[in-house]
Amino acid sequence: MRTLCASTLIGEFFIIGFAGLVAMKTDLGQGTVWGVCGGAMLLCVLLCGVVTRPVGVALGWVLQVALFLSGIVVPMMFILGAAFGGLWWASVHYGRKIDEAKARFAAEHPSPSGV
Numbered sequence: 295m296r297t298l299c300a301s302t303l304i305g306e307f308f309i310i311g312f313a314g315l316v317a318m319k320t321d322l323g324q325g326t327v328w329g330v331c332g333g334a335m336l337l338c339v340l341l342c343g344v345v346t347r348p349v350g351v352a353l354g355w356v357l358q359v360a361l362f363l364s365g366i367v368v369p370m371m372f373i374l375g376a377a378f379g380g381l382w383w384a385s386v387h388y389g390r391k392i393d394e395a396k397a398r399f400a401a402e403h404p405s406p407s408g409v
Contacts, residue, residue, distance in 0.1 A: 295389025299345040299354065302385045306361060306378055307338040316368050334360065351386055358382050 314331035318324065337357055344350035362375030 295386065295393050296346050298385035298389040298392075299351075299382070300342040302378065302381045303338045303342050303345070303354070303357075305381070306357070307335050309374055309378065310334045310338065310361070313364060313368050313371055313374075316370070320367055322367065354382055354386070 310331050314327055317327045317331070320327075334357065337353070341350055341354055341357065345354065358375065358379040361378055362372060365372030365375055
């Protein structure tokens, strides 16, 4: 699950940065835009480290909602937010299935060295 979710979060990192550049054309101040975008980008990177914990997945969902709602400022973000929300769901859902399959395989085929 970690690899799939981290890949989605890194993609979002770049999308948020590009959205910040677009948001600079609005009436919002430069400090406001980069304060919000920088915080969201930092959250993306930090979530890569805690995504295997339940709080990491929950914060990831909060980030997805915020990404979607950023469409209020940059309308294209409604589409990108929905797309990344779907990617986040798939990353969590299929990542857990992969982790379960790996655990099942490890239990059925123990390592000969015991390591």
